[in-house]
Amino acid sequence: MLSSDHSSVVPINLFVALLCACIVIGHLLEEQRWMNESITALAVGLCTGVVILLTTGGKSSHLLVFSEDLFFIYLLPPIIFNAGFQVKKKQFFRNFMTIMLFGAVGTLISTATISIGATHFFKKMNISSLRVGDYLAIGAIFSATDSVCTLQVLNQDETPLLALTYRTSTQALQLNFSGNFLYLFISSTILGVVTGLLSAYIIKKLYFGRHSTDREVALMILMAYLSYMLAELFYLSAILTVFFCGIVMSHYTWHNVTESSRITTKHAFATWSFVAEIFIFLYVGMDALDIEKWKVVSDSPGTSIMVSSILLGLVLVGRAAFVFPLSFLSNLTKKFPYEKIGIKQQVTIWWAGLMRGAVSMALAYNQFTRSGHTHLHGNAIMITSTITVVLFSTVVFGLMTKPLVRILLPSQKHTASMLSSEPSSPKSFAVPLLIRQDSEDDQASNDVPHRTSxxxxxxxxxxxxxxxxxxxxxxxxxxxxxxxxxxxxxxxxxxxxxxxxxx
Amino acid sequence: MLSSDHSSVVPINLFVALLCACIVIGHLLEEQRWMNESITALAVGLCTGVVILLTTGGKSSHLLVFSEDLFFIYLLPPIIFNAGFQVKKKQFFRNFMTIMLFGAVGTLISTATISIGATHFFKKMNISSLRVGDYLAIGAIFSATDSVCTLQVLNQDETPLLALTYRTSTQALQLNFSGNFLYLFISSTILGVVTGLLSAYIIKKLYFGRHSTDREVALMILMAYLSYMLAELFYLSAILTVFFCGIVMSHYTWHNVTESSRITTKHAFATWSFVAEIFIFLYVGMDALDIEKWKVVSDSPGTSIMVSSILLGLVLVGRAAFVFPLSFLSNLTKKFPYEKIGIKQQVTIWWAGLMRGAVSMALAYNQFTRSGHTHLHGNAIMITSTITVVLFSTVVFGLMTKPLVRILLPSQKHTASMLSSEPSSPKSFAVPLLIRQDSEDDQASNDVPHRTSxxxxxxxxxxxxxxxxxxxxxxxxxxxxxxxxxxxxxxxxxxxxxxxxxx
Known part of the structure; x- marks a missing residue:
């Protein structure tokens, strides 16, 4: 079997083996405070790329060709659904207005800044083949904070804010700023909530666990996936839909299933998401050496370096352009001093969202290539620059985030120790405002000390x-x-x- | 996104919704002793096929085109791995010789019988376009007991025997009886065992659970999948490899992970397998009405009915041809009367393995179509006949199995009640020889009454x-x-x- 296409077996084998290697290496480097799974996967991908480059005599550096379907059907939905499923609902809804302010408005500001900046600089540099749509796309691509990577560095406690930023950017691209943002947001949310509630109702009414755990788990997965595909069907934002479906499922459905199903779904979704993330970073690492694109830009190395530097600068400016003003606005509405966002916290929020990752790459491929290939000069430059920005921001900004948090927020000793030693139990990590101490439901918090709450x-x-x-x-x-x-x-x-x- | 191919979104939506419907309906019909998930999925598939047929004006009856890759990469590995993972190892190894006798030798006898019979009858009926390879394939296709369906009817206690029968048949096709069966069997097994042991060793040494449950689960899934793909790479029997990898993983690896990981893997694998099975039956149900194939054979309805009847007869004879003689041989080696296989039990073994299902369909598609399409008369007849045999055997033989077991083995009152009322807890269902009472490991059986063991x-x-x-x-x-x-x-x-x- 598979005899029809035995040539695809070798790359699949290699890719699966590399995924295993990333997990093992990531585990071994866990103790290193400056390391994370994304950087590991990037590094492994780069090394593999070099090896492939040498063995194929410089023809190719990656095993798989980028496929939109692979990304948007298999990799993205589990990541976003899991983000919704594991989100701390209390925090999310308590800070809903702030999150909306930063996520929606902030991303629009950032996208506009980067688009205008890119148009201004690139027009001067005379880069051909870029149209208005491309400049808007560049804004969206480089506004997409890599929540995956950021969460890994910050121990998954900034989820709501960043996940939303992230989603909004993707949407922004889809919309091309056509103005019906509100309609899209509301209808996508409603679809996700309705699908989630439907799954809760069905499982509660029928009580599947009586017969079989597998049925409950299967139904939850299928309904979550259905919400995503329904949104695609109705031309809504599938990412928003599946995110809210995840939230509703963890608030209602999850409590209606047996204990085995609860443990299974919690870890199965997390694992799926985890593997999808490594997969993407591994791919980006390999693709970074793709000779085809570098060849196109090799006659103008100066241009390429300039473009990458400009984009990195715009990323820094674009995020600063909304974090500080919006924090100021947000502070105006708060009465008590401890509710306000201090300047050090503002810097942290700014810095922690600078990493660009898998989503930026996917959006760039989607905009500037056809199935991973391009021969247009301007497009090739955009792809290589995106790779450069992603690598640089993930590695340099990523490595500097943990030390920065430790310097800027040193009062939280507990936080610092959590960051460096126990990445798997992030429950008590609390950066004020961004992450207010989780107060839990009343029923559960009786015997746990909750001073802050x-x-x-x-x-x-x-x-x-x-x-x-x-x-x-x-x-x-x-x-x-x-x-x-x-x-x-x-x-x-x-x-x-x-x-x-x-x- | 997915904008490149929005037309595929509608069928995916429908298919996922139908999968959900199958699960809900299957749950509601759970109480019906004659029902099972396979028949439900077949029925839902048939109904959907009718609806699609009417809405498309008779052009098509299915949503998705059969794809070998879909089946051999996404659907089959989880089913087989799960069969290995959940197998009762004690029973499997205690009865290893009997299983090998029935599985390997029995399937060869059955395949030979059906091949010879088909050649004899079909040559007379003057069916064109069938060559020697096709007749051998027919033997293998109709020797492949549908373990999925049988296990559902018999509450998953015949696993080892049937799983092996099933695998061997698939292999037989691959081998085309070229004689290196033993080499293939041994090397595939070794690959599966080595991959399984490697996963156990890595997880034991590194103790992943210390940091993250997700890593353990991800590594188990990836290593299992790797074993399958490696076997493909080396042209071995991937099915055998992943089956033995599953056994080794459940015996070693599974005990090295945290409790959460154990619950997660156990249920996640079972769920994956469960969904894959429903998927296949749903597809078969829909494809049963595929107008293209029926049109080709519609000018000779008599031939088609004859062929289906002959094949059903050959299935009955082919299985009888090894169950009764091999039971006789097996009985000769046993000293104690209670170890021997009684005539009633022989009839049960014979009858319970008559169902043909997803694997037969997949093999038939693989042999007689190109991506689900055919225009050759003989090939179309084979496809429609396979559908007929699968539908008939699953529904008629399937529905009669439970009552038959109750009539033939009435002494086991407990068994009968288990069959009809508590399908989710099959632990104590015991058909002698086939299923000896599980004696468990010594450590665990202290406080559980184990009279039989x-x-x-x-x-x-x-x-x-x-x-x-x-x-x-x-x-x-x-x-x-x-x-x-x-x-x-x-x-x-x-x-x-x-x-x-x-x-």
Whole structure:
């Protein structure tokens, strides 16, 4: 079998073996505070690229040709769904306005800044073959913060803010700024929420666990995937839809299934996402040496270096252009000093979002190549520059983020130690505002010390939108769709899993 | 995104929605003793086929075109790996010789019988375009017992015997009876075992769980997939390799990971396999109405019916031709009456293996079509006949199996009640010889009543191959590769999971 195409077996074997190698090496380098899985995968990809380059006599450096379908059907959905599924819902909804401000408005500012900047500089440099659409695309490509990489460096606690930034950028490209952003946002969200609630209702009503755990798990995966594909069908933002589907599923559906299903889904989604990320970085690492594109730009090395430097500069400026003004605006609305975003925290927010990664690469390929190939001079320069920016920002900015956080926010000793030694238990890492101490649901927090959340509970006015949502959730949503406290057997939850384990 | 091929979004949506529907309907019909997921999926597929046929004005009845790659890369490996992973190792190795006898020799006899019979009848009927290779393929196609379906009917307790039968048939096709069966069998097994042991060793040495559950799970999945692809690379039997890799992983690797990883892998593999099976049956159901193939054969409906009937007859004869003689041979080697295979049990073994399913379909497509299409008269007849045989055997033979077992083996009251009411806990279903009472490892069986296993332990001579293997396993293999009792924290195991839950 597979006899029809035995030639594809060799690259698949190599790629799978490399994925394994990345996992093992990533594990061995875990202790190194400046390392993370993305950089490991990039490095392994680069090394493999060199080897392939040498063995093929300089013809090719990668094993697989970039495929949009591979990325948008197999790799992206699990990453985004998992981001929604593992998001800390309390934090996300408490800080919803701030997240929207930074995510939506911020990304628009950043995209505009980079687009205008790129148009200004590249027109002067006389780079051919770039049109208006391309400049807008460049803005979107380089506004897409690499949440994956950032989260790895910051131990997955900036999820809501960055995931949204990230999604919005992708959307922005899709929309080409056509103005119906609000329609797209609302309808995509509704579709995701409805699909999630439907899965919760079906699983609650039928109680699948009675017969088989596999059925529950299969249904959750299929419904999540269905939400993504339905959004594609209706020309909505599939990324937004699957993200909100993930949130709803973790809030309702997850509590309606058996304990085995809970553990399985939690880890299966995380694993899938993890493998997809490594896959992308490994690919980017290999593609970085793609001789075809470098050859096209090799007659003008100066131009290429200039373009990359300009883009890196625009990335820095573009993010600064919204982080500091929006933080200022946000601070105006806060009463208490501890709610405000300090200057050091602003710098952290700015810096931590500078990494560009897999999504930027995918968007660049999508815009500037046909199935991974290009011969247009301007397009080739954009691809090689994207690779340069991604490599540089991931490695240099990435490596500097942890030390920077330690210098800028040294008061949080606990944070610093968490960052360097225990990356797998990020529960208590708390950067103010960005990450307020998770207060958990009342039911679960009785026997866990929650000093910060208690202080917050006493000092903030309780008649907030969030309060009314909680009331509505408890009196209507949970009785209908299930959720914590509304299913017969509730031994643990996704967030206090770790806590229970250590008690 | 996906804008390049938005037309493929509609069928994917429909297919995913149908998969969900199959799971829900399968769950609702669970109580029906004569029903199972395969028949549900077939029925849903048929209904959808009718609807598509009507909406497209009779042009097409299926959503997706059959793709070898889809089947051999995404659907088959998880099914086979899961069969190995969930196999009851004690039973498998205790009955290894019997399994080999029935699996390898039996399938060869069955294939030869069907091939000769088909050649004899079809030559007379003057069916054009069939060559010698085709007749051998027909033998292999219709010798491939549908373990998936059979296991569903018999509650997953015949696994070892049927899984092997099934695999051997597929191989037989690959080999085209070229005689190096033994080489293929041994080298494939060794590759699977080595990959499995390597994964166990890596995970034991590095102790991934210390940092991240996801890494362990990802590594297990990737290594399993790697074993499959490596076998493809070396032109070995990938199915055998991944099956033995599954066995080794469940015996060693699985015990070296954290408890969360254990639960996750157990259920994730089972779910993946479950979804793949439904997918295949759904496809077969839809394809059954493919107008293109029926049109080709519609000018000779008599021939088509004759061919299907002959093939069904040959399936019955082919299986009888090895079950009864080999049972007789096997009985000659046994000393104690309770070890022998009674005539009623022989009939059960014969009948339970008559169902033909997804693998037969896949092999038929592979042999008689090019990407799902054919215009040759003889080939079209073979495809439609295969569909007929699969539908008939799955529905008619499938529906009659449970009642037959109840009539033939009525002494086991417990068995009968298990069959009809509790399909998700098949641990105590025991058909003699085929399924000897699982005696578990000594460490785990202390507090569980094991009357049957105790009796067996007292009555059978303990100096068997299995005994020496156990000694070797405990004194060398487990200390090196891990396994039950050789890792610090062992709260549960794949087989006594259910037991612990009910204590």
């Amino acid at each position: 208690l202080r917050m509970f006493l000092s903030t006015p309780s008649h907030t939108v969030h309060h009314y949502w909680r009331k509505f959730d408890n009196s209507f949503m949970r009785p209908v769709f299930g959720g914590r406290g509304f299913v017969p057997f509730v031994p643990c939850s996704p967030t206090d899993q770790t806590v229970q384990q250590w008690q | 105790l009796r067996m332990f007292l009555s059978t001579p303990s100096h068997t191959v299995h005994h020496y293997w156990r000694k070797f396993d405990n004194s060398f293999m487990r200390p090196v590769f891990g396994g039950r009792g050789f890792v610090p924290f062992v709260p549960c195991s794949p087989t006594d999971q259910t037991v612990q839950q009910w204590q």
